[in-house]
Amino acid sequence: MKANYLFGPVASRRLGRSLGVDLIPAKTCPFDCVYCEVGRTTRHTSERKSYVSAEEVLAQLEEFFSGGGQADYVTFSGSGEPTLSMDLGRLIRETKKRFGVAVAVITNGALLGDAGVRGELAEADVVIPSLDSARQCSFEAVNRPVAGTAVEDIIEGLARFVKGFTGHVWLEVLLVGGINDSDEDITALAGAIARIRPEKVQLNTIVRPPADRGMRPASAERLEEAAQAFSRVAMTEIVVPASLRASGEAPDDARATILSTILRRPCTAEDLAAGLSIPLDVVEETLGELVSEGCVRKVTVSAGDYYEPAGKT
Ligand code: SF4
Incomplete structure (x- = not known):
């Protein structure tokens, strides 16, 4: 069966009508987050390469748009980490040039310590990176990264990226009850956000069935407390589900x-x-x-x- 790299458009909480593009096989990711909505990571890797045919992706986008398809954004995301794709930079450029549509990338930020990855993302209109913890211990508990990944490198990479980027950076923070929502976690995250300086912070918790079914959402009170702490250093919103019908x-x-x-x-x-x-x-x-x-x-x-x-x- 021919692979389909496009999905949706879906009503995105953040991007309106978003046409998803999935460049990576399901659950190929440098993280194995306890809250992942697409299940456990089966290929835990930081290796960058061409996982799918970039030409085939462009052909499917051509078919979608020439057939009258409409989207507010083409969003590189899906069931694996998009920055693992060596083709990401070229696909961002070609998508904007050929179809005149804005491009968003949703990334876990794991590879943003790499100047090459930051350069490839630079042509996107919106980059939505995640940062769920600024403390190595709770980073490992919530994101379960590839061994040897240091959250400090990710924070430094994010700060460098934001400094040189002309588009929008909306930093997503997802708090899981009892895992990364302690007072220490919130204080450390606020410090990291002050360094990174995103345009805004979108604060979230578990809303979909997570990879690890034992996980629970952060409480509404905890989210409010975190939002207050983060809003001292960046505009912060608690994200609510889309209500489009x-x-x-x-x-x-x-x-x-x-x-x-x-x-x-x-x-x-x-x-x-x-x-x-x-x-x-x-x-x-x-x-x-x-x-x-x-x-x-x-x-x-x-x-x-x-x-x-x-x-x-
Ligand atoms: S980074 Fe995203 S795709 Fe990877 S495990 Fe976490 S939530 Fe799932």
């Missing part, structure tokens, strides 16, 4: 589109309806079919009912 006709391939989106990340029916512009009743009916056929399962967490691949561990 769809209207209009269902596309012919609604079922395939819904399934391919769920294979990339757990979604609610509302996420799917808004992101894919498929009426909510069609989405709900399709999800019911996929669940009864055993392709998809429903997982209920505090943020709502999410749908994920039935084979996910």
